[in-house]
Amino acid sequence: MPSPRVLFVSKPVAPPWHDGSKNLVRDVAAHLERVTPTVMSTEAFARASSLPPRVRVEPVYSAASRFTPPFAANTRVFARLLRGDPLDLWHFIFAPNAASSGAALAAKRVRRLSGFRGPVVQTVASAPRTFEGVSRLLFGDHIIALSEWTRRRLVDAGATRAPIHVIPPCAAAPAEPAEGVVRALRARHDLRGKVVLYPGDYEFSQGARTVVAALPRVLAEVPNLTAVFACRAKTPRAAVAEAELQREVERLGLAPRVRYLGEVPDMPALLRASDVVAFPVDDLYGKVDVPLVLLEALALGVPLVVAAGGPLEELAPAASEVPPGAPERLAAAVVGLLAPGAALEAAKLGRTLYGERFTPSVVARAHDALYERALGVAPA
16 A cells, blocks of 8 residues: 655755755654655756655745746745645644744645645644644644744644644754864864853844853853854845944954854864854744754753743753843853863753654654654554
8 A cells, every 4th residue: 555645835945954944844754764755956956965765845936036036936836736636645844923823835735625634734834923822823733833832822822623643843864074174173163261152043042142241140150161153144124233243252252262254164174163152042933943044952961051931942941941032141151061070961951852752764764653643643
């Protein structure tokens, strides 16, 4: 008996691999065992796919877009849903918004009229700007939240029509960076002493500002230390926010101890060069609930400090949690993790948590089970 066929509907699954939602599709599809996945990609990637042979790649998109696919690309996706083979199950993975959810619901209704009875799964790939009225954006027969925090917010907002399942995101463990590569990176960017890395945003959250405010306290305890900001600009506002942050760093007299790297080509090497990742981000808008860089840090055993009270609580107890906007608490947590014994314990906890919850194989098994449940298939 052939395995059920799943159609993933997402951004184009193609390089560059810096988008959490399309990386999630890539990794889950590559590790599914009990269904046959089809992903939407570009014409170029479909001709030379790096995915396993059992993953079918459809060239729905003409090219990869940097962040949000343009209108013409979304039109091609809509046409594929209306006219192509519907397969057995649809799985949408994107941040809910009025336009995309409306188009998905319309496609579902049209195909229902033509006889398609397959279940529709919808993953909330990142939290909406507001949860008010979010139930209008949910069209799936099964909803996947990437964290318990998001599930609670959805339920509190009245999203109770369909069952909500919590399946976390995943990331492949990066290869251990070579010592020579790490040394060269440290020398190239003049990373002296201990290294505290902030790999978040400038414009959406107060995370970067909290790190800067914590630095005087951290440096008072650990003078030989460098703070690194590795932030990819996603909007024009990022440059303005970075300039404001740099002025504050200058005002505090911290410039000799701070580096601004922007988007880095080798994040695993930078993680390995770091002693602590400080991620007191209180607004993950536009990101998956647990960003890729944090999962890679767990896999590499790099200690983490994250903001409490949001999706990042999924990382407890491996990560230290501090209240958002509390630089004194952040400083204490960072200094504590710079102690050798604490760092070793945090590394052990991080690797264990990663292996238990966030590997592609673990997360894919949870998806396999949900698909079988949705399709009414007896578990293998």
